[in-house]
Amino acid sequence: MNTPVQESIVQQRPLVRLSHVYKTFHAGTVNEVRPMRGINLEIAEGSFVIVLGGNGSGKSTLLNALAGSFPIDSGRIELDGQDVSQWPEHRRACLIGRVFQNPFSGTAPTMSILDNFSLAAKRGKFRGLAWAHSRRLRDELQGRVRELKMGLEDRLDSAIGSLSGGQRQALTLLMATWLKPRLLLLDEHTAALDPKSADQVIALTDRIIAREGLTTLMVTHSMQQAINLGNRIVMMHSGNVLHDFDSAQKQRLRVDDLLSRFENVRRRELLDESAAEMLKSRYI
Numbered sequence: 001m002n003t004p005v006q007e008s009i010v011q012q013r014p015l016v017r018l019s020h021v022y023k024t025f026h027a028g029t030v031n032e033v034r035p036m037r038g039i040n041l042e043i044a045e046g047s048f049v050i051v052l053g054g055n056g057s058g059k060s061t062l063l064n065a066l067a068g069s070f071p072i073d074s075g076r077i078e079l080d081g082q083d084v085s086q087w088p089e090h091r092r093a094c095l096i097g098r099v100f101q102n103p104f105s106g107t108a109p110t111m112s113i114l115d116n117f118s119l120a121a122k123r124g125k126f127r128g129l130a131w132a133h134s135r136r137l138r139d140e141l142q143g144r145v146r147e148l149k150m151g152l153e154d155r156l157d158s159a160i161g162s163l164s165g166g167q168r169q170a171l172t173l174l175m176a177t178w179l180k181p182r183l184l185l186l187d188e189h190t191a192a193l194d195p196k197s198a199d200q201v202i203a204l205t206d207r208i209i210a211r212e213g214l215t216t217l218m219v220t221h222s223m224q225q226a227i228n229l230g231n232r233i234v235m236m237h238s239g240n241v242l243h244d245f246d247s248a249q250k251q252r253l254r255v256d257d258l259l260s261r262f263e264n265v266r267r268r269e270l271l272d273e274s275a276a277e278m279l280k281s282r283y284i
C-alpha cells in the first residue's frame with residue numbers, strides 16, 4: 001500500500017513536461033520563424049489548461065509539438081512519464097485525442113456517422129476493439145450520441161457531411177475522447193461555429209472533460225471561455241509562456257484583466273516589430 005508520502009510523489013509527477021523546447025521553421029531564410037523559444041512547461045494530471053495568445057504566438061505549434069506533427073529542434077518532451085521526443089506522430093496518437101478548428105477535418109464527409117466511428121475503430125484509434133461494424137458499436141454509439149442532445153441518435157446512417165458544423169464538432173469530440181486519451185488537445189475547436197453551436201460544443205467539452213477527468217490543453221480566442229472553463233491559463237507570446245495563472249489566480253481573473261494583459265502583449269509585439277524594423281534598416 002502506498003504511504004501518503006509516496007502517493008503525493010506520484011500525484012506530483014506531471015503528465016506533460018516540456019523542457020527547453022526549441023523549434024524554428026525555415027531556418028536561415030527570410031521566412032524564418034521561431035514559434036518555440038526554449039519552452040518549459042509542466043502540466044499536472046487532470047489539469048484543464050486554457051492556452052491564450054495573439055496570432056502567431058505559437059499556440060498551435062505547442063499543441064503540434066506535443067502531438068509529434070514535426071520533430072523539435074532541441075529539448076525534451078515527456079508524456080505520461082516517457083520521453084516521447086523522438087516518437088513519430090502515429091505512436092503518440094494512442095495517448096492523445098485532438099480536435100481542430102475546422103469541422104471538416106477529422107471525419108470523412110461522405111461516410112455515415114456509424115462508418116466514421118467504424119473506420120476510426122479499424123484504424124486502431126479504438127485500440128483493437130473488434131466491434132467495428134458490430135451491433136455493439138451501433139448500440140454504444142447510439143447511447144453516447146443521445147447524450148449529445150442534438151437529435152443525432154436516429155441519424156447514425158446519415159452522411160457526416162450533411163450535418164451542421166456544431167454537430168460535426170460534437171461528434172469529432174466524442175470520437176477524440178471515446179477511449180479516454182491521456183491528453184486531450186483542442187485547438188480553437190469552436191472558433192468556426194456560430195455562437196449557439198459554439199456554446200453547445202463548449203458545454204459538451206466541459207462535461208466530457210469533467211466526467212472523464214481528462215488532462216486537457218484548449219486553445220481559444222474567447223476571453224469568456226478562458227474565464228469560465230479550466231483551472232489554469234497559459235498565455236503565449238513570441239514562442240514562449242508569458243503568463244501562467246494557476247487555479248487560485250485564475251479564479252480572481254476577470255475578462256477585463258485578461259483584455260488588459262492582451263493589450264500589453266500587443267504593445268510588446270508592436271515594440272518587437274519596430275525593433276526588428278530598426279535592426280533591419282541598420283543592416284540593409
Ligand SMILES: Nc1ncnc2c1ncn2[C@@H]1O[C@H](COP(=O)(O)OP(=O)(O)O)[C@@H](O)[C@H]1O
Pocket residue numbers: 025026033034035053054055056057058059060061062
Ligand atoms: N508547419 C509550419 N511551417 C512553417 N511555419 C509554421 C508552421 N507552423 C507554424 N508556423 C509559423 O509559426 C508561427 C506560430 O504559428 P502558430 O503556432 O500556428 O500560431 P498561433 O498562436 O496563431 O496558433 C507562425 O508564424 C506560423 O506561420
Ligand SMILES: [Mg+2]
Pocket residue numbers: 059060061
Ligand atoms: Mg493556431
